Amino acid sequence: MDEVRVVVAHSERTTLRVGDTFLKVDADDANLEVEVEAIGLAPVPTPEILWRKPHVLALAAVPGTALGVLGRPSPASPDAWAAAGAAVRKLHEAPLPPWSAPSNDEIVAGLDRECDWLIANDVLPADLVTRNRELAELVFRPWTPVFAHGDLQITHIFTERDEVTGIIDWSEASQGDPLNDLAVLTLGHEECLDDLLAGYGTDVDVEVIQAWWSLRSLKAARWLIEHGFDPNTPGAEFDVLRARM
Template identity: 75%
Template structure:
């Protein structure tokens, strides 16, 4: 029997790998429904759904390897990063999915959530007041009206697989829906600012880089406490806290 590897596990969901099969266990059936439908609608390569028996979704492994990891240097070529940018653009130009993204919030709601999170980070001694204040200032540029597009919603670098300079697939679509294109681009380049130019060259249209930088700060501020509470190390080199420090 193949070894069972725990890929990720926390209170919301767990993913196991057995050979070339990934088993995603998620008690939120609506989230699994959205993931399966998003993969069917997305005009980019996605994993094959092998079977589904709630709360488990079985998908096939993709060829190639993840483009990189947060906190680690990426060995992928500039051409691979550009190919990923082109795939993201193709997704963003696709017809809108029929559901709103889980991360879609109006600017006022997002600002209130951010203010509450910043207050908590300082009050509980998680981050310094100066670090939080500076990044809250930077994050302001992301809190604006935007035109919704088909977004992945959780486009971390290790969710994009490449073989050489070709994108072989994008995984983990549970947060997909109508969202902000620049949130996807910011999530993808978080901690890998040196590759932003390659990604945007492949994306092929002008974007507001200041808003992408703002999303780096905003996403990191909103994510630090959740990551710590769920057993992840936001303070590891190159990860969320370093992203915040870079804005200083």
């Protein structure tokens, strides 16, 4: 008999796996609406939608294995990372989706709130927060929006025989900064960036990707802590911030 496995669970969202079916339960039904529409628009392999009800989405499992997990070396080959880069480039060249990403002003305001919280609550040393906030400033430059995944974590791209078999978790898809997708995918896996960019196939500003590593880690810290995750585990967000020093 298939067992129910909890993939992720917190106050905003829970994902369960039963056999080859994933059930996503989201407190904000709009997130699932975005995911359904994005899956239909994305020109890359995505999960099959089995059914949809208010606050619940059933998806079929995608074949293959995730590129890795945060905090551990990626088991994927350089060719698999290059294939992921090619898939991300294909997504970024697709027609824009209808949802806009936050503006630079909104991102700055949110980032500064999180930095103030990290320092005020002695979560991280002030000099570490300040230095990474300075590095993150490179993100705020003119950029052309693309069809962005928005949460392209290393666990969200699956490959098999060095080919991409599925990209999952589309609830944050929007018109976004392409380098944010590349940064999120390589967060904590800097050694894989060259292989990813070899498949992506165009010149990018690596310093901006590194700036996104700082920004993402600073902004995510409080949410992770408040939802039962530890950004201080080896190789995770706090190590990413320390490495930027």
